[in-house]
């Protein structure tokens with residue numbers, strides 16, 4: 337399968353190392369607040385990153401999942417559809433949203449707004465990847481694994497047409513894969 341990959345942008349070793357650093361930083365920051373966060377991971381892309389990150393968070397945390405999508409056929413500057421909502425109440429709870437990649441920033445902005453409307457006491461964001469050049473709304477993740485250039489990437493949870501999520505690194509596909 338790996339012969340579909342043109343180049344590796346972030347190796348598995350670097351992802352693990354950076355997740356350790358982020359886990360330590362997150363643990364230190366939330367320890368100071370006296371309250372551990374509920375990690376909310378957005379399906380499906382953030383699952384491998386969540387699994388790696390939580391191993392390095394030294395706090396009594398819990399996690400839950402949400403699945404959202406943009407309304408089909410619209411430009412989707414605003415509304416998102418909740419495909420799967422959280423199982424638990426977030427009233428008064430500090431949330432750490434876990435994302436695979438921040439691209440235009442629309443998803444994060446909407447989900448953050450939604451969680452605050454549900455009564456979360458605080459919403460922070462950790463994202464494995466960030467493509468700052470693509471941003472169209474004003475939002476920044478509080479914790480970022482790697483800034484990457486404006487290229488379509490797959491692996492470590494990220495898909496092309498639901499494929500390649502299980503590649504253990506972040507890579508760019510060969511152009512012929514899209515034909």
Ligand code: 5GP
Pocket residue numbers: 381435436437438439440441442443444487488489490494495496
């Ligand atoms: P945003 O709302 O920030 O534009 O979109 C974020 C979502 O777009 C990500 O969660 C991801 O599903 C998708 N996305 C953005 N850039 C890429 C990319 O380079 N590769 C893949 N596979 N998905 C991407």
